[in-house]
Amino acid sequence: MPSRESYAIKRGKKQQHRRKEKKKSQKGSLFTAALGLNAGVGSVPSLTPSRSGPDRVPQTPGLSKPTSPASTFWQPIRSFALSQLTSLVRRATLRESDMVPKYEKVHNFKVHTFRGPHWCEYCANFMWGLIAQGVKCADCGLNVHKQCSKVVPNDCQPDLRHVKKVYSCDLTTLVKAHNTKRPMVVDMCIQEIEARGLQSEGLYRISGFSELIEDVKLAFDRGEWRPLLTTLCVCVSCWRNITDRFSSADGEKADISSNAYEDINIITGALKLYFRELPIPLITYDAYPRFIETAKIADAEKRLESLHEALKLLPPAHIETLRYLMAHLKRVTDYEKDNLMSSENLGIVFGPTLMRAPELDAMTALNDIRYQRLVVETLITNEDVLF
Secondary structure (H helix, E strand, O other), X not given: OOOHHHHHHHHHHHHHHXXXXXXXXXXXXXXXXXXXOOOOOOOOOOXXXXXXXOOOOOOEOOEOOOOOHHHHHHXXXXXXXXXXXXXXXXXXXXXXXXXXXXXXXXXXXXXXXXXXXXXXXXXXXXXXXXXXXXXXXXXXOOEEOOOHHHOOOOXXXXXXXXXXXXXXXXXXXXXXXXXXXXXXXXXXXHHXXXXXXXXXXXXXXXXXXXXXXXXHHHHHHHOOOHHHHHOOOOOHXXXXXXXXXXXXXXXOOOOOOXXXXXXXXXXXXXXXXXXXXXXXXOEOOOOHHHHHHHHOOOOHHHHHHHHHHHHOOOOHHHHHHHHHHHHHHHHHHOOHHHHOOOHHHHHHHHHHHHEOOOOOOHHXXXXXXXXHHHHXXXXXXXXXXXX
């Protein structure tokens, strides 16, 4: 027969094991109470507090049992965890609104001769003929019949393989190709000017050396591809690598810091040159007459209202770039005591740069210069109201 001593040892071990199991279950209940999860066997964890969970004390009729200390302690932590999860869900739903705005763009179709059999990407029919079988979009590469090009929706998505430069490129095409709100040349130049040039006397009025301005233009146009052309290897794989890098050159690696160009007037000249070389001016040809008529209104309040309506005629990419530029020029006028550039002076500089008369005779274009100045001056002065 087993002795009393051995029986007591076995009983002590069993009690010690029960105490360990009880502590583990208490820890599990505390974490469950903290997050409000239903930890039942075979159930899926829920983020909503369970009615039968440890933080819910069953109520007996006629008796009120106080809430357990564990539930009271973990309640703030559980609320914080749920709030963080809710915040994550909210950010996920609002992520779409934070994306770059989707600008509408018309296709840039040009007559094209295709080699080999081709089918229209709109109607899916064969493109007959030996030469000039159809048209091809120079920005996105869409191939369609000439007749189909008249009904194709304005959903051009420019490809960097077709957009080979920054200057002289349509503004909407450039921002859609790089998926940005504004052209990177505008952002980079303005950031550099505001970092070290706002107090420079004659800012935007004094011109830099034309050779160096042209060098900045080439730096944006060529991107990173120029050093690659020094290679002597002409095998197919290396040549494809070179052409891919050339096609994707976007100018984001252009160095316009003070180490490369100490004179800030070179950067301002490069920015003005970009706006002058736009195929469609920042204030477009279609909206130009409305802006000129607005400038002729004598009453300042009515002129402001008319200018606000005229801004609605601009494409989204143009008005976003104009807003950013006017906000920058407004900050330039804040340092007028140092740079001697008032809104009137800036209007004289940027009037002909941002606005160009659509095929008017020289005398009419000359008469419009004062109205161009007045338009830009009003935009700078009332930037916070108009945009």
